[in-house]
Amino acid sequence: MKRKPNLLIIMSDQHRYDCTGASGDYPVRTPNIDRIAQEGTWFTNAYTPLPVCGPARGAFVCGRRPESFGAYWNDGITLPVASLTAGDYSWARALQAAGYRNGYIGKWGASASAAPTAFGYDHYLDADKVYAEFRAAKYPSFCFTGGFLGEPDPVPLDDSPTHWLAEQASRMIEQLAGEGDPWHIRVNFSEPHLPCRPAAPFAKMYDPAAVPRWRSFGETFTAKPYIQRQQLVNWGIEQFEWEDWAPIVARYYGIISQMDDAIGKILLALSRLGLEHDTIVIYTSDHGDLCGGHRMLDKHYVMYDDLVKVPLAIRWPGVIAPQQRCDAFVHHVLDLPPTILEWIGEKAPEHFHGRSLLPLLQGELPADWRTAAVSTYNGQQFGLFVQRMIRTNSWKYVWNPTDRDELYDLAGDPDELVNRVSDPECTEVLAALRKALYEELKQAGDGIVRGSWLEGQLLANRKL
Structure with missing residues (x-):
């Protein structure tokens, strides 16, 4: 009987799709992520179901949209959140039952009440806690002063968070590989989440003077929801010009390249142990980051591609053909669970909200494959604010039930600067997108359309 493949999933935090070499966009060097993409499949239209860390990660654990299990925002910042509990479904348990040894390293966030060991992981390293202890013991007198905007990290590269984590991951791979059973390891980097603190040589890899201005930096907020301009005031960055942002973006580039080096x-380690051909490798991120895009910082209250579009690369030598690019819309943390279960011969539960990527990985596009991505948002530390987005190849519609909606013609305005929601020439496409969004939300059991109070906005275009 053929041995089941090992599974290595590497997930980062707030890595923009366009800040990878494989995207061919901004000049960020990511040779190792690019290698995973080149030796397998690179997805050009992967979207997060909710661009906030905890809900996106919880969705990955259970394979369902965040609102369906009460994960509306990160726990402990706005209001208590009904995130996953130890009794909820986890596909890692299905792997465990199929004979896998499972390990989890790094950022969690999927449950406020239970650790990964309650969801099918045999080994868990709380890297934030253990690394903080390691760093405090080795560098007791050092403290950062740059706040959310970041600064260089003076420690040697091997003692930086990225490379320390990579060392722990390599040890866990060697440990589980030595036990003889197939294994699954989730490695979760906290980078490039702000504040960005690259160490040498990555702290000086990118010259701020040479960092290209984001194409969306010309944002004027004309006809945009009020809350977007308010975000500048919330963060105290309303006066920032590009020369203020360039060093911050250079550090964002630098920490991405540093993380890539750790990857x-x-x-x-896989190669050294002779496991390359026996291991499926997946790289992705929970969501993106603004980092000056549209002149804003971090995330929240917007559905721009800076945030909702994510990198996704999958490699399995000898099974997945190399150098494939897939342009189909995928919901990465929803589609990966059924894909993984199909790989190991297990049936996906009916409650999953995604579907297997195997046809796409085999170069096929099913006739009934989705033609749009849907992402949602509910608010965070600066207040509650409901948003629902649908994005096709040509258009993006953002439903803001308590503010002005957004409609972007992506063919003529790929950087989402001009809101055409009030343009009479867009009436028909707007109505079609609203109806399609409603149907997707209804099917997923989204509470925002559970009653009839808001249906008129989407189905009857009763929206100013």
């Missing part, structure tokens, strides 16, 4: 060390 290279994990891939090297």
